[in-house]
Amino acid sequence: MISCRASGKLFIAGEYAVVEPAHLAVLTAVDRYATATVTAADPGEDVILYSDLDGGITLSCERHGDELSPTSDAVVPAAFSYVFAAVSVVHRLLLERAIPLSAFRLSVTADLGDADGRKFGLGSSAAVTVATVAALGQYFALGLDPMDRYRLAMLATIAVNPRASGGDVAVSTWGGWLAYRSPDRAQVAASLARDGVEATLRSPWPGLSVRPLPTPTELTVQVGWTGNPASTPALVAGLDGDRTTFLAHSNDCVERLVAAIEADNSQAMRVEIDSARALLVDLDAMSGLGIMTPRLHALCDAGAAVGAAAKPSGAGGGDCGIALIERTRPAAIAELTGRWISAGIRPLPLRTHPVEGGHR
Template structure:
């Protein structure tokens, strides 16, 4: 039996801008996980079992060299798991490795007791965990970059506009600076040359590098209890908004904010870090005002206001519209942290006890 897990994520700054190839964000991995367990099957049926949604199973077989669901349909709750399994299968074919039937089981603690997602990147974590487990099952000796690329190829087959920041955070852990690849060029490369070639070729725009975790600040996380759809919000950046030139200005200002934050993180400059969190929040507010996306919901506004009231730098994490927000505050101010928690609870925001999942070196 092989078991691999992948952490969830929080966006710190760079949401929306990082969707554009070559543009930047900072993210951190957190200690909530998707876990994938795989064992070899004793028959010719491959099964994908999800403990989410009450526990359901998808049976798969093979037609020619391809993995296919037995009834020809991939249910939505299996889309990312199946995409990850299928991309591994394609890599096996290209490398001349025989595929085996297996039992793959997925579980997470990235939702609450009622099954509502917390906004911590569960789809990315599930995809990364599946790739890692099947990579070990087939002894593919995948590097972290290989795992990221395979998980990203699976992700863009479902959501072509996905930035992949969550995939990177789930792959490497820790705090990272990330810029997104040109997904169209990558997809064309796979179509022309195959998956194995795409693991070796340059990916235009892509960069990932670790950042130090702030030592002087505590990051508090609040959940609005309102799940949001990132693909829907990203798709809401209407063509009319892009044509105004406002989008290019937003992306440029966001990249500047990210670069200043990276410098502050590397210097462990608590004031500089908080300043850029404020900057990123104002950029999201301005974007929301112009594009009318619904980023700043009343609970997220209350979350940020509570942060400001106690001297924390607070903002939505991710696309907004619900999900989570973050607040960074001097870790020695225990009374202020307690007051922030009380204000959030009073506003109907659930504090989440999360810690950073550390950056993982290449441990093949």
Template sequence: MISCRAPGKLFIAGEYAVVEPGHLAVLTAVDRYATATVADAAAGVAGEFGTAIGAPVGVHEASAAVTGAVAGVAVTLRSDLDGGVTLDCGRDGERLVPLTPDAVVPAAFAYVFAAASVIDRLLTERGIPSRPYEVDIVADLGDADGRKYGLGSSAAVTVATIAALGQFHELELTAMQRYRLAMLATIAVNPRASGGDVAVSTWGGWLAYGSPDRAAVAEIAAADGIDAAVHAPWPGLSVRPLPTPTGLALQVGWTGNPASTPALVAGLGTATRTPGDRATFNARSNDCVQRLLTAIEADDSAAVGSEIDRARELLLDLDQTSGLGIMTPRLHALCAAGIAVGAAAKPSGAGGGDCGIALVDRTRTAAIAELTGRWIAAGIQPLPLRTHPFEGETA
């Protein structure tokens, strides 16, 4: 039995611009996790966990009728997300397929199945037999009611699954190879995903990230295979660890309203902005992130705060001109509370709900306490998060 965990994330700056290849963002990993546990399983035997997805009787026959010859259960995926559910998978030739009546992957398993499929294709390309296995996914990236905080649960689940399956099949993957495999799985589900959350879930710590050209990467995988895509150059990709600022305390508040990052990012493409407007936003965001990187590496707390405020203003302008709904009333309140106590504050991620951040001089304990009180009064839940440290090499 092998278990691997991956941390959640917070965007510090660079949201929306980083969706475009080569554009930059700063993120940090936090100490909330998704854990994937892989165990050997006899073919055709599934464990017990939660509620099975698909009809309990005739599911294998129905799948076989849709996809051809499916030889029993090869893989069982189980998750404690969405109340605890199970998905059995079989093989149609060399292809992993869900054993559901319509042979469609349920949304609850989109990223786990994509990760398993990417590893499966890699094994086939390398001539490595795939053993039957079971995967259990657990996560603490939401509240007790199952509502997600917006800490990148999909990315953490994908990264943890890739890492665990890589160890199970003795693939000896480097951190960069794990990132690339997790990214290939991610863009199979969401082609617009920047991958910043995937990167920080892979490496941890504070990270400077430039997004790759996902369309080019997907074309390589489709034409030449997963192994080729893992080793080919990825245009636009850059990953660099950053020091954790020593003079600032990172405070995180949750609005209580989960948001859909893919929907908000997709909305950017149809918002009433001209290409020139978007290019201007991207350029200004990149300039802000570049200055932020300089400030972080110099451990200049005042300059870090100034760029966080600038990043917030850029998001406000984007919201006003595009109508995306980035800034909800509670995110406005979260930022206003931060400004009132002398902190730098902004939404973290795509907005529309989820989390916001405030960076406060860590010696100003009274200001931190006042910020917490203001957030609670505004219906914002402070989250006691710490940075998950950087691990591994980026080369």
């Protein structure tokens, strides 16, 4: 039996810009997880997938030549799309490496949402994908390093959502705080279709950069959940028009934020978080996407009232917001928490999940 887990994520800054290749974002991994467990299947079985998502679902799969597909022409449930895509990509790699595919059972569990199944917006799709790739990589002794795992998980991700930036995939792979630039997913997908999985793993990915950052020592990230799950793909799909100015200003802001994090300059970090929020507010006004909901406005206002820097985390439209505030101000943190609760915002007790493995 092999079990691997992958962390959830929070966007600190750069969401919406990072959707474009080579544009910059900062993310951090958090201590909520998806876990994938692989065991040998029973005689007569082929590939059995189980997930506790959506109340628990099971999918039987079988091989047809080079393809893996659900048995009896079953449809892959939406909640299983990323897991199935990850299994399919690893299956192709096994075939290309001439490694026999022994039958197995894969079980995926996650604690990235509420007890009633609503997601917190912590990157559950990325986490289950990364955990699945890692567990299968160990089970079949593929010798995958972190970049291999990221790339395989990213190939699975863009098979489901071609516009996904992959920032959540990266931070679920490496942990810690990351500065991340997204690859050109269209070129990556074309390479996969033309050359296969192995060659795409080894080829350049234009635009991609993954760089570790130190965890700030003076500031803590407080997280509030609005209670309203949001669909990142739907919000990103609504982007249109010329965003050249937004992209340039976002990159400048996040570059300054990265420099502030590396210098552990808490005041400069708060300034750039406020700037990142202002950029999202302007983008929302221009696009009409609904990034800033009333509760996200309330979350940010509460942060400002206690001297914290606050903004939505991720695509907005619900989900989570963050506030960066000094660790040495427990009274202000308690006041922030009280203001959030009064506004119908649920504080989430999250901590940074540390770096795992090497970066390149």
